Amino acid sequence: MEPLLGVNPIEEPFDREAGYGRVESSRADVLVLKLERLSELIPTVVSSFVGEKLSVVRANEGQKKNYADYYREVLDRFDLSEETCRRIYDHAHTTHFYTPDETHQFVEKWTT
Numbered sequence: 001m002e003p004l005l006g007v008n009p010i011e012e013p014f015d016r017e018a019g020y021g022r023v024e025s026s027r028a029d030v031l032v033l034k035l036e037r038l039s040e041l042i043p044t045v046v047s048s049f050v051g052e053k054l055s056v057v058r059a060n061e062g063q064k065k066n067y068a069d070y071y072r073e074v075l076d077r078f079d080l081s082e083e084t085c086r087r088i089y090d091h092a093h094t095t096h097f098y099t100p101d102e103t104h105q106f107v108e109k110w111t112t
Helices: 034-050 068-077 082-089 092-097 102-109
Strands: 020-024 029-033
Touching: 020 034, 029 034, 068 082, 082 092, 092 102
Parallel strands: none
Antiparallel strands: 020 029
16 A cells, blocks of 8 residues: 555554544545444445445345355354464554454454
């Protein structure tokens, strides 16, 4: 992102509680947000950023697809070791955007 837009969100402050931030450069104004909060942020933050009123339309939900049973089975069987999860969620890029409580919840989700 930095070579193209002149911004590096990892080097900019990020409000982990709010779940979004804005990074500006002479070449771009970039909205950085947590994907997990996208539905919540679209009507407010994203709408304000793009200057248009936006709403959330749920159109790609795996549990409603014809392969829903297989999707659920994969999720049920998928298992990561706690060590692997900790390596992922203790990475500087993750801890920059997520609170310790959130990363703990992610580890719990994938290791239980």
